[in-house]
Amino acid sequence: MTTVRVPQEERSRAMRARLMDATIECLVERGFGGTSTTLISERAGVSRGAQLHHFPTKNALVVAAVEHLTEVRGAELAAAAAAVPDGPHRTRDVLRMLGEHFASPVFTAALELWVAARTDSALLAAVAPLEQRIGRETHRMTVELLGADETQPGVRQLVQATLDLVRGLGLAATISDDTRRRNGILEQWADTLDEALS
Amino acid sequence: MTTVRVPQEERSRAMRARLMDATIECLVERGFGGTSTTLISERAGVSRGAQLHHFPTKNALVVAAVEHLTEVRGAELAAAAAAVPDGPHRTRDVLRMLGEHFASPVFTAALELWVAARTDSALLAAVAPLEQRIGRETHRMTVELLGADETQPGVRQLVQATLDLVRGLGLAATISDDTRRRNGILEQWADTLDEALS
DNA sequence: AAACAAACAGTCAAGCCTGTCTGTTTGTGA
DNA sequence: TCACAAACAGACAGGCTTGACTGTTTGTTT
Numbered sequence: 001m002t003t004v005r006v007p008q009e010e011r012s013r014a015m016r017a018r019l020m021d022a023t024i025e026c027l028v029e030r031g032f033g034g035t036s037t038t039l040i041s042e043r044a045g046v047s048r049g050a051q052l053h054h055f056p057t058k059n060a061l062v063v064a065a066v067e068h069l070t071e072v073r074g075a076e077l078a079a080a081a082a083a084v085p086d087g088p089h090r091t092r093d094v095l096r097m098l099g100e101h102f103a104s105p106v107f108t109a110a111l112e113l114w115v116a117a118r119t120d121s122a123l124l125a126a127v128a129p130l131e132q133r134i135g136r137e138t139h140r141m142t143v144e145l146l147g148a149d150e151t152q153p154g155v156r157q158l159v160q161a162t163l164d165l166v167r168g169l170g171l172a173a174t175i176s177d178d179t180r181r182r183n184g185i186l187e188q189w190a191d192t193l194d195e196a197l198s
Numbered sequence: 199m200t201t202v203r204v205p206q207e208e209r210s211r212a213m214r215a216r217l218m219d220a221t222i223e224c225l226v227e228r229g230f231g232g233t234s235t236t237l238i239s240e241r242a243g244v245s246r247g248a249q250l251h252h253f254p255t256k257n258a259l260v261v262a263a264v265e266h267l268t269e270v271r272g273a274e275l276a277a278a279a280a281a282v283p284d285g286p287h288r289t290r291d292v293l294r295m296l297g298e299h300f301a302s303p304v305f306t307a308a309l310e311l312w313v314a315a316r317t318d319s320a321l322l323a324a325v326a327p328l329e330q331r332i333g334r335e336t337h338r339m340t341v342e343l344l345g346a347d348e349t350q351p352g353v354r355q356l357v358q359a360t361l362d363l364v365r366g367l368g369l370a371a372t373i374s375d376d377t378r379r380r381n382g383i384l385e386q387w388a389d390t391l392d393e394a395l396s
Numbered sequence: 397a398a399a400c401a402a403a404c405a406g407t408c409a410a411g412c413c414t415g416t417c418t419g420t421t422t423g424t425g426a
Numbered sequence: 427t428c429a430c431a432a433a434c435a436g437a438c439a440g441g442c443t444t445g446a447c448t449g450t451t452t453g454t455t456t
Binding site: 008011012015046047048049050051053054 | 431432433434435436437
């Protein structure tokens with residue numbers, strides 16, 4: 001009888017990944033308040049003992065999940081950015097891509113963490129720097145995608161406004177998803193933006 | 199000895215108001231997750247018995263608080279709107295006013311309720327129609343404040359974009375309040391908007 | 397003034413959540 | 427092969443939350 005030998009390190013990594021994924025899923029489905037460690041371990045198919053072994057406290061798990069989520073967000077955004085087609089409707093397509101990203105489950109999870117962090121200093125300490133980093137990266141990426149010239153006065157503010165706009169649209173989408181309304185707004189903004197940037 | 203006679207109806211109203219106010223305060227200070235009925239009654243200076251008498255369940259109290267908050271939001275917004283000065287910087291001042299409103303505690307409380315409502319159908323049923331109403335009112339008010347002509351194509355979308363923008367800015371403000379950044383963005387937006395609307 | 401209803405007070409039990417603890421299995425280094 | 431450490435499993439206690447329940451006070455009505 002051959003016993004399958006799985007190295008400890010890999011087992012450990014897989015277990016941690018499953019727990020973090022389950023955490024994000026719970027965040028999306030139940031919200032931060034409804035995300036209990038018991039629920040996470042059940043969903044991950046991991047015993048509570050194993051869970052507590054890898055993440056001694058709930059906060060440790062959530063913080064790890066935040067970092068995990070940040071990477072997922074970055075990767076998804078980069079992938080979506082690469083898929084935006086070139087052409088006459090470049091700006092519109094870029095905005096639509098951003099709008100979709102900020103209405104996706106990863107954004108929803110981030111929103112839950114964001115709101116929870118407001119009244120949880122330990123969580124805030126973990127969330128804030130990561131959010132700042134991803135914010136800067138997103139800004140830089142958007143400038144590049146739009147081919148905007150940030151040396152021009154006001155351009156930087158317009159890009160920031162665009163990102164805050166999609167954030168606001170994403171917030172609205174978590175309650176009542178209205179894709180048509182969103183696209184109409186973004187289309188108009190694309191025209192206005194094109195004019196302002198040229 | 200003269201006994202002070204307070205009518206039941208007024209006592210009841212005052213008690214309910216105190217409980218609803220305390221609920222909103224807890225929402226802002228502790229977040230939805232940290233808002234327990236015990237905490238609310240303590241903060242309101244009301245016994246748990248009295249609380250349960252006026253609001254049989256936590257949901258009943260929260261829903262009442264939502265309605266209460268909606269009225270407060272409407273009133274605050276109307277008051278702020280009336281205070282916007284006329285003049286050459288009208289658009290900028292209107293946006294600044296909106297930006298401030300969407301960064302105020304009432305917005306923070308509303309945000310907590312939105313996010314909580316996403317994963318709480320009972321709460322969603324109470325929040326959704328009220329939010330829709332206040333959204334429509336805010337839109338109408340903004341159109342009037344800006345003197346925009348909604349019969350022109352794209353104008354409606356630009357106003358919606360403006361409101362979604364301030365919502366996004368408000369969300370950002372709950373974590374890291376950066377008034378300067380916000381005003382810079384809004385100022386640029388005002389210029390762009392003025393040009394697009396004329 | 398008496399009877400009734402509303403308002404108010406505080407205790408209690410059931411349930412959930414978190415983190416500690418003890419015990420078992422599995423991989424690793426000597 | 428043996429000893430050790432990491433990984434895993436599940437029971438348990440302490441704390442908190444919610445809503446039910448009983449009892450008391452206060453206002454209203456007749």
